[in-house]
Amino acid sequence: MLHLRLITPAATTDDVVRLIESTVGTTHLVVVPGAARDPAGDVVMCDVAREAGDELLTRLQELGIDSSGSIAVETIDLSLSKRADKAEAEAPGEGADAVLWExxxxxxxxxxxxxxxxxxxxxxxxxxxxxxxxxxxxxxxxxxxxxxxxxxxxxxxxxxxxxxxxxxxxxxxxxxxxxxxxxxxxxxxxxxxxxxxxxxxxxxxxxxxxxxxxxxxxxxxxxxxxxxxxxxxxxxxxxxxxxxxxxxxxxxxxxxxxxxxxxxxxxxxxxxxxxxxxxxxxxxxxxxxxxxxxxxxxxxxxxxxxxxxxxx
The missing domain is CATH 1.20.1080 (Glycerol uptake facilitator protein)
Structure with a gap:
């Protein structure tokens, strides 16, 4: 699993949330309005199966989050969560075969x-x-x-x-x-x-x-x-x-x-x-x-x- 921490302008937060919710293989979505100061905006966090990570990152960049806000990605070494297991099972392919091009x-x-x-x-x-x-x-x-x-x-x-x-x-x-x-x-x-x-x-x-x-x-x-x-x-x-x-x-x-x-x-x-x-x-x-x-x-x-x- 991958953990994403995003800083999004308030005007685009709803679009980001809808994107994450519609992406197969995501879970543990957290939104903290107004928490970011530099750059100013909302903090959005979620976990995503590695095999769905590249598609999600590409679409976040298409929304311009990498230029108007921030996208940080971390690898989760251990996740004890049935929701995470379900997200990985639903995501297409195997995590070991996925390539995160960025x-x-x-x-x-x-x-x-x-x-x-x-x-x-x-x-x-x-x-x-x-x-x-x-x-x-x-x-x-x-x-x-x-x-x-x-x-x-x-x-x-x-x-x-x-x-x-x-x-x-x-x-x-x-x-x-x-x-x-x-x-x-x-x-x-x-x-x-x-x-x-x-x-x-x-x-x-x-x-x-x-x-x-x-x-x-x-x-x-x-x-x-x-x-x-x-x-x-x-x-x-x-x-x-x-x-x-x-x-x-x-x-x-x-x-x-x-x-x-x-x-x-x-x-x-x-x-x-x-x-x-x-x-x-x-x-x-x-x-x-x-x-x-x-x-x-x-x-x-x-x-x-x-x-x-x-x-x-």
């Missing part, structure tokens, strides 16, 4: 914004991965994958394509390109520093590395895994099962490939630099493609579900 757009916006924190995380992840590839240490590679925040911008690009949101696309693409560029540049300097301390060497980079050689040797499985990870990651975002994102992060080789490319570049190893860059681009392409197709499929399936439930 929530998804907002979430990807936050995760795909170029910030000091984002750049710090992707840089640290790339430096950790650099240690992993030189030492041929798979544990460090996995750790770097988990730290890397690059799935946010990738999900933002997929969302922007489906929702036709050019600003989100530009923001996500900027975060992705600038983030990797800064991370790889810093990692080149980090590699030189580690070499000066005799902790990195070209011999280590070019030695047999059975645990990490995959990061500069892309093949068909690289693309297949990226596609599967992109599907899983997108489903975890749309169904609010964020725990699955950790598994997604450690199943693709974006950050390790970027790290290997940076270290190889610092030593002038053109072969590994090109191979790692191809691995990076292949993974990025697979994730974006899979994410976009997943969102398109979800949107189509949900529209079919709504048509079946509304057709007499």
């Amino acid at each position: 929530h998804l757009t907002d979430a990807t916006h936050e995760e795909s914004t170029l910030s000091v924190t984002y750049v710090s995380f992707i840089t640290l992840a790339t430096m950790i991965a650099a240690c992993g590839v030189v030492l041929d240490n798979a544990i460090l590679i996995v750790g770097a994958m988990a730290v890397g925040p690059e799935f946010g911008p990738l999900a933002g690009i997929s969302t922007s394509i489906v929702q036709r949101a050019p600003r989100l696309a530009l923001r996500s693409l900027s975060a992705l390109l600038v983030g990797f560029a800064v991370a790889m540049a810093v990692t080149v300097g980090f590699s030189w520093f580690m070499d000066a301390l005799n902790l990195f060497s070209k011999e280590q980079l070019e030695a047999e590395r059975p645990n990490t050689s995959f990061v500069y040797a892309p093949d068909a499985f690289s693309f297949v895994v990226a596609v599967l990870a992109g599907i899983a990651g997108t489903l975890s975002l749309t169904s609010a099962k964020s725990g699955a994102l950790v598994g997604v992060a450690i199943s693709v080789t974006t950050v390790p490939a970027a790290a290997n490319a940076a270290v190889a570049l610092s030593y002038g190893d053109t072969s590994q630099t090109i191979g790692s860059t191809n691995q990076l681009l292949l993974n990025l392409l697979g994730i974006v493609l899979a994410g976009t197709l997943t969102l398109v499929t979800q949107k189509w399936l949900w529209s079919r579900q709504r048509q079946r439930t509304t057709t007499p």
Whole structure:
């Protein structure tokens, strides 16, 4: 269930109340006239089944509540109410399959914004991965994958394509390109520093590395895994099962490939630099493609579900 808290101008409160009452899957409607001060108006609260949430939010925006008042949405972790159970049973489809497009757009916006924190995380992840590839240490590679925040911008690009949101696309693409560029540049300097301390060497980079050689040797499985990870990651975002994102992060080789490319570049190893860059681009392409197709499929399936439930 979702909890909605609305601030509505007094002139539109009756329209909002009628809308909520006519939406299948809503319950626990509360109206507090004149309670809001900034902006001035009435406070309207209700609970709505997740599978009915997107339709209600869209219609509230059509009434202009997002510009004349306020719409706040919270997820209810526990609701002990027979009315809530009845509302969920009446709502079409299953809550886990519903996509809240406004929530998804907002979430990807936050995760795909170029910030000091984002750049710090992707840089640290790339430096950790650099240690992993030189030492041929798979544990460090996995750790770097988990730290890397690059799935946010990738999900933002997929969302922007489906929702036709050019600003989100530009923001996500900027975060992705600038983030990797800064991370790889810093990692080149980090590699030189580690070499000066005799902790990195070209011999280590070019030695047999059975645990990490995959990061500069892309093949068909690289693309297949990226596609599967992109599907899983997108489903975890749309169904609010964020725990699955950790598994997604450690199943693709974006950050390790970027790290290997940076270290190889610092030593002038053109072969590994090109191979790692191809691995990076292949993974990025697979994730974006899979994410976009997943969102398109979800949107189509949900529209079919709504048509079946509304057709007499």
